[in-house]
Amino acid sequence: TFLRKLTILLYCILTCLNVFFPNLDFSWSTELEQNLKDVFQLSKFRPLQLKAINLSMSGKDLFLVMPTGRGKSLCYQLPAVCSEGFTLVVTPLVSLMEDQLMYLKSIDVEAVSLNASSSKEHAKMVLAELTDSKAPFKLLYVTPEKIAKSKLLMSRLEKAYNAGRLSRIAVDEVHCCSQWGHDFRPDYKLLGILKRQFPKVPLLGLTATATGSVLKDCQKILCVPEPITLTASFNRTNLYYEVRLKDSNSDDSVSDISALIKERYKDQSGIVYVFSQKDAETVSADLQKKGVNASPYHANMNPEDKSQVHRKWATNKIQVVVATVAFGMGIDKADVRFVIHHTISKSIENYYQESGRAGRDDKPADCIVYFGFNDIFRISTMVVMENVGQQKLLTMVDYCQNVDRCRRSVIAVHFDEVWDDEGCNEMCDVCHYITVDITQHAKDVVQIVELAGSLDEKLTPLKVTEAWMGKGPAKRRKMIQTTTLSRLEVEAIITSLLLQGYLSEDFSFTPYTTYFYLKLGGKAPLLKNQSHSITMKMRRTGLDANTVSTTQQTVQESFRQEAFGCISRD
């Protein structure tokens, strides 16, 4: 028994080594590296890929939770190529299956599929090949329905298993097993048969979205006794996310950016992403004029210039690259302290990826995006040819616009991940938003609208804005309370009053056009009540470098306090 204990101990130690030192050499390591480069034409593994592959190659059952687009498929495709026999891949959708088959074909990896639309002849051929030791395919893609309904398939799989040809089972979108997941598929519930019939074959379940309880459920349903779970988090905890408004009338974002770079990011490395090649040139020139050590980078430059800019930036001879999205491939500078978007990205995925070049060394870094009304339409026309281009763009707009939800939670929801509010740790601007009391402001605005009504006049939102800011007729100015708030703040307050029902819309039709006026809303009378108060969440609009960083929050707050009188942190 001593020998047995020793064996168990050794086994445990080796297992630990596997898990914690994924780069240790295994018998398959060389082949893995070689195929990664030669077959998949990739230079290196992404986080968790090698660890997952090594665990699966050593026969462990594994659940891999990783955001969409990070490369889960490689974690069973590469082992398939490096193993004898074939890997069975269960995929919920025929379209996903076809994408993968097409991709594998393009890199010369043999794969076959069985689904409801397979022809009889094709199915017959595939089934025959399952037990043929000379069959060349490395992956067999099936829908769960096939497993559940085709006895013939199961009997052939059993033969293949007995002949040692079934090397691995991959269940893609594994959360579909669980009723508690968001995409339950009844046929997935029957996949437990696989592990019951083929207990010696390692199973790999993959998903971008699964809570612990969903995974527990999947584990039970799939009859996997003790899977290892690897979770790659999308959450880059060291990045501070912030959105700043860009005034469409007078875009001073470049001054703002140069102030940030010269003060907050003095001597620190960063990237400014811009919309177009022309913007790269002009923004870079503007920054240079303001004394920032910046260089442009875009696809239209000649290759030598591009690699020179890249090299100088990598060695800190250039502080900032002002780039289009062409600046992306092969960039892995660890100490990028800021990624500033002069214009929004075309989707959240793109933004996540571009901004994600900040802080690869896991030290704090900032991701700031400037959001301007007009930019929405500039990008919109650019992505017009893309299938879901507009839809994706709107996700980005929503990220910028939404001031009620933590930026991270918007990203998390977008990536279909479960979000826990603790995950931000106040590392985004929204989590620093302040709730301001706008009761007095509401009274001022309501008074303006009321006065107009008594004069039998109708006011457009623009007229209300101007009247309140003291730009209306002199006669009227004397009768109302004007404000010194900025235009953005004034607009935000009026919008909030409209949304909260203190103002409402009053449409007026002419044969030619429809006018939008403001009138008192149903809740306006409540303001007569002394104890009634109104609050709103306010985005920080201070555009100078001193008022933004988390540590300088208090400066911002005292500024607010002056502006709004009463304040409370949310």
Ligand code: ADP
């Ligand atoms: P997921 O299933 O996690 O959503 P995919 O497996 O479809 O992601 O991969 C997404 C993209 O990432 C693919 O284009 C794939 O080629 C690419 N990819 C995967 N692994 C790597 C890697 N190690 N290096 C570079 N690109 C990779």
Ligand code: MG
């Ligand atoms: Mg996938």
Ligand code: ZN
């Ligand atoms: Zn947050």
